[in-house]
Amino acid sequence: MAERKATNKYYPPDWDPSKGSINKYVGQHPYRDRARKLDQGILIVRFELPYNILCEGCNNYITQGNRYNAEKKKIGMYYSTPIFSFRMKCHLCQNWIEIHTDPKNTEYVIVKGARRKIEEWDAKENGSIELTDEKEKELLESNAFYKLETDISNKKKAEEAVPLLTQLQNLNNRQWKDPYTSSYIMRKKFRV
Template identity: 40%
Template sequence: MQGFNMGRYIPPDQEGTTSGNQIHKKGPPGALRKDGTQTVRFEMPFATWCHHCRPHAIIGQGVRFNAKKKKVGYYHSTPIWSFRIKHVTCGGAIEIRTDPQNTAYVVVEGGKARDYGEEKVREGEGGVPILSEAERERRREDAFARLEGKVEEKEVGVGNAKRVEDLYRASERDWEDPWGANRRMRTAFRRERKVRKREEEKVGALKERLGTEMEILGESEGDARRARLVDFAADQGDGDAAAAGDVFERRAPSRVTATSSPRNPATLKESRAEALRQRLVGNTRAAMNPFGKDL
C-alpha cells in the first residue's frame, strides 16, 4: 500500500527518500541496539510455570514470544545468552538463560521449569540422554562406563529404527487400498445397522404384547444364567389349575381405587403393568441348587 513501509506510515512527500523506521525512530526487527540487546522471536524450550499469575499458570512448550536477547556472560569461550519475555496473560517478565555447561536452558527469574520427574534429560522423544559434565568426565576416565554408554545408545537407536519401520509399514498398509478399506468399513456398518434394527423391532413387538412402555434392555449372559434358574410351573396335581394358569398360589389383583379413574389411559397402563408383575411373581419360583452352584 502506498504510504506504508513494513507496517509504518510514510508521508507521501517523503516516500522514497527515507524509511518508516527512520521516521518513527524505530529499529528493524532483530537489529542490535546500542546497549547490546536485540528483539528476537523466542520459542519456549519446555513448559514453564509463571509465578506472576495468581494462581500460577503454565506456559506450554513451543509457545513463541518476542524476547529481548542479551549477552550476560561466558562459559569458557561460549557466550551465555539471556532471553527476557513478557507473559501476555499477566504482564509479568520471565527471564530464561542458556546453560552451556549442561547444554540446557534455565529459568532465572519470574517462573520455574515444569518438573516431569525424569532422571535424565533426553534429546528428542526417545533420544539419547544429554550428559552432564561429571558424567562425560567419568566416561572419559572409565572404559567400562564408556562401553556401557555406547551399548545404551545403540539399543536406543535400534529401538527407534524399528519404531520408524513399523510406522512406515502401518502407513503403507492403511493407504495401500483406501477404497477397499472404506468399502469394508461401510459393509460392517450396514451389517451392524441391520442387527440393531432387528433388535429394535423385537423389543417393540415385546412392549406391544406386554402392553408396557418400560425400557427393555438387551439380553446379557447374566440374564441367561438367571433364566436357567427359574422353574416355570411343574404340574402339582391340579391339571385344571395349571391349564388355567394358576400354577402357584393365586394372588388377588390390585384394585383400582375410587379416586382413580378407570378411563384414564395412564391409570389403565399402570394397572396392567402391576397385574402383569403380580402374575409373573405368583407363577414363578427360583430353582434351588443344593450344591450352591448355578445350574
C-alpha cells in the first residue's frame, strides 16, 4: 500500500534549490501557522492536561487528557533543563490558563486561571479492604483471635461485594456439581 501513496510534492519551475528551501521561496515557515508568534519566542503546540483542574473563570471541572492549542514559551532554566510556560484558553469560557513545567519536582504547576482538583481516596469510606500497616501486621501475627476476627469481617465484605447474579450462579454450581445424583434424588421424590 505504501507504493500507492503520493509522496511527490509540487515544485514550481522557477524555483532554484541552490537559493534555499521551498518554504523560503514561498515565504512560509516550515511550521506554518503554528509559528506566527515565533518572533516573540512563542510556538503553538498541542497540550494535554496532566490532571483534573477547576477553571476559575467559569468554575467548571476540566478533566485530565483534554487537549488545547497552547502557546509554549521558554521562561527560565533549572540547571540545564528549560522551564516552559503553556498558556491556553478554557474551551468553556475564554479564560486564560497558564501552566509551567517544574523540572525540580517533575510535575506541572498551575500559575493562574485555574486550580488543581485534589483527589483523595479513603479505603474505609469506600468499604474496601485496606492494606495493613506495620502495627496491624504485628498484631495479626501475634494475636490469633484478632486475625480470626479480621478474616471473618474481610470474608463478609467480599461476599457482600459479589453481585446477586454471581451468588446465584455459585449456588447453582454447588447444587448441580454431580447432576446424576441430583436427578436421582428428584426422581425418587416424584415416584413416591
